[in-house]
Structure formats: C-alpha cells, structure tokens
Amino acid sequence: MNTTATRCCGTSVGARVRRRTNNGWEYLLIGRAWWPIGQAPVAGHVYDAHTDVIDALVAEMHEEVGLEVVSYELLHEVRLTNLCMSLPAAPVAGHHWWLYDVEASGELHPDPEETTGARWVSAAELQRLADITTFHALAGRPARTLPHEALEAVWVTHFAATGDIRATPAALGAVERLYSTPPDEYWLG
Numbered sequence: 001m002n003t004t005a006t007r008c009c010g011t012s013v014g015a016r017v018r019r020r021t022n023n024g025w026e027y028l029l030i031g032r033a034w035w036p037i038g039q040a041p042v043a044g045h046v047y048d049a050h051t052d053v054i055d056a057l058v059a060e061m062h063e064e065v066g067l068e069v070v071s072y073e074l075l076h077e078v079r080l081t082n083l084c085m086s087l088p089a090a091p092v093a094g095h096h097w098w099l100y101d102v103e104a105s106g107e108l109h110p111d112p113e114e115t116t117g118a119r120w121v122s123a124a125e126l127q128r129l130a131d132i133t134t135f136h137a138l139a140g141r142p143a144r145t146l147p148h149e150a151l152e153a154v155w156v157t158h159f160a161a162t163g164d165i166r167a168t169p170a171a172l173g174a175v176e177r178l179y180s181t182p183p184d185e186y187w188l189g
Contacts, residue, residue, distance in 0.1 A: 008086035011046035012095040013056045014158060015102040016075060017067070025123045027164070028104075030064055031116030031148065035085045035183040038152035039121075039129055045086075046098070053098045061102065065118050066109030072100040075162050082154040082179040085187045094180075099158055116148070123164070130156045130165040137174035143181035153178035 017028040029039045042064045050056035058069045081094040088094075110118040121129070129151040136146050137153070146153065156175045159165040167175070 006048075006086065008084055008089050008093075008095070009045050009047040010089035010092070010095055011053075012043055012082075012097050013046050013053050013060065014043035014097060014099045014155075015041055015057060015061055015069075015072075015104075016099060016158075016162065016164070017041065017061075017102045017104050019120070023122060025164075026120040027123070027126050028065070028108075028118065029121055029126075029129075029151075030110060030114075030118045032152060033114050033116055036082070036152050036154065036179060037143070037146045037148060038133065038150045038155070039148075040152035040155050045084075048086075057098075057100055057102070061104055064111050064114050066111075067104035067106045070103040070105050072102045075099045075101050076158075078161070080154060080157060080179070081176065083182050085183050087186050088182075097158070099162070126151070126159065127165050130159060130167060133178070134167055134171035134175055137178050138171060140174075143178040144184060146178060 018025045032038055032040055042060050044056060044060035046053050046056040050059055061067050061069050076099050079096050083093055108118050132147060132150040133153055133156050153175045156167055157172060160167040
C-alpha cells in the first residue's frame with residue numbers, strides 16, 4: 001500500500017474481466033482491502049506510477065490478481081466524483097475513468113495486501129451485490145458502513161453504464177453520494 005501523503009492523480013483505469021460459461025457470464029471481482037469498501041473489478045490509478053492508461057491496466061491486473069492482459073477494448077470513458085484514500089487532486093475531486101473489457105490469462109493470485117481475495121461471480125450475483133449497494137444508498141446509510149460483500153459504489157455506476165446490471169436513476173443518484181464521500185482518514189506518510 002502506498003502510504004505517502006501525495007495527492008490523488010485524479011485518473012483511474014478499470015478492467016471488466018468476464019468469461020462465458022454454460023450458465024452465462026461470470027465476472028472477476030476482488031475484495032477491496034481498503035477504502036472504498038466492497039467487491040470490485042481490478043482497477044487503479046493511472047498517472048501515480050504509470051506512463052499511460054494501458055501501462056496502468058496491465059500493471060494493475062498483474063499486481064492485484066496475477067493475471068496477464070491478452071487483449072483489451074475500451075468500453076467507456078467518464079469523469080466521476082468518486083474519492084479514494086489519497087488526498088483529492090486540486091481543484092476538482094474525483095477521477096477520470098477509462099473502463100476496458102479485458103481478456104486475461106494465467107491463474108488467479110490475489111495480492112494479500114491490496115485485496116481480501118478474488119473470485120468469479122455470475123451475472124445474477126453481480127446484480128445481487130449491486131442491489132446491496134443501492135439499497136444501502138437509498139436507505140441513506142453512510143458509506144463507511146457499506147457491507148464488504150456489497151459492490152463498490154462506483155462500480156454500480158460503471159456496470160449500469162455497460163448494461164451488466166440494472167439500476168434506477170434514483171439508485172444511481174444515491175450511489176453517487178456513497179462514492180463521493182471522503183474516507184474517514186486519508187493515507188498519511
């Protein structure tokens with residue numbers, strides 16, 4: 001974990017890794033070891049330690065789950081107000097996101113410092129995890145009490161945009177409140 005008191009670079013890349021099975025799509029998720037809370041695809045900052053978006057994508061896949069990127073295709077690019085454990089970049093908090101559909105190879109080896117593990121979930125399970133997050137948000141509960149088995153809030157927005165899950169406009173608005181909430185404390189050196 002990077003514990004320097006540097007500011008967030010304001011850029012993130014995410015990897016939707018999925019595979020087709022006899023029962024439909026399965027999605028690769030990690031358990032996040034620190035803020036923001038929840039289950040999520042592989043993702044990370046781009047310009048904190050990487051030369052470009054693809055360099056970050058390849059590095060994060062290898063670092064977080066031990067997989068090698070075979071191919072990738074841009075799904076969407078968007079600016080979101082999601083906050084992380086790094087101090088927000090001035091003057092605008094949040095991240096510019098690049099989300100890729102990724103084909104990967106190798107055996108899963110989740111990083112024990114960055115993750116609480118990795119697993120494949122069905123499309124129905126992905127929706128269930130998103131529903132936990134949206135119900136939490138719609139009930140007005142705080143971001144810090146989001147259950148670990150929920151989908152990380154920003155990923156509800158990403159997966160709704162790609163059509164992998166369903167979420168109402170009201171749910172998406174409530175979820176934005178969760179991912180726009182600062183952590184209780186930032187990384188400090």
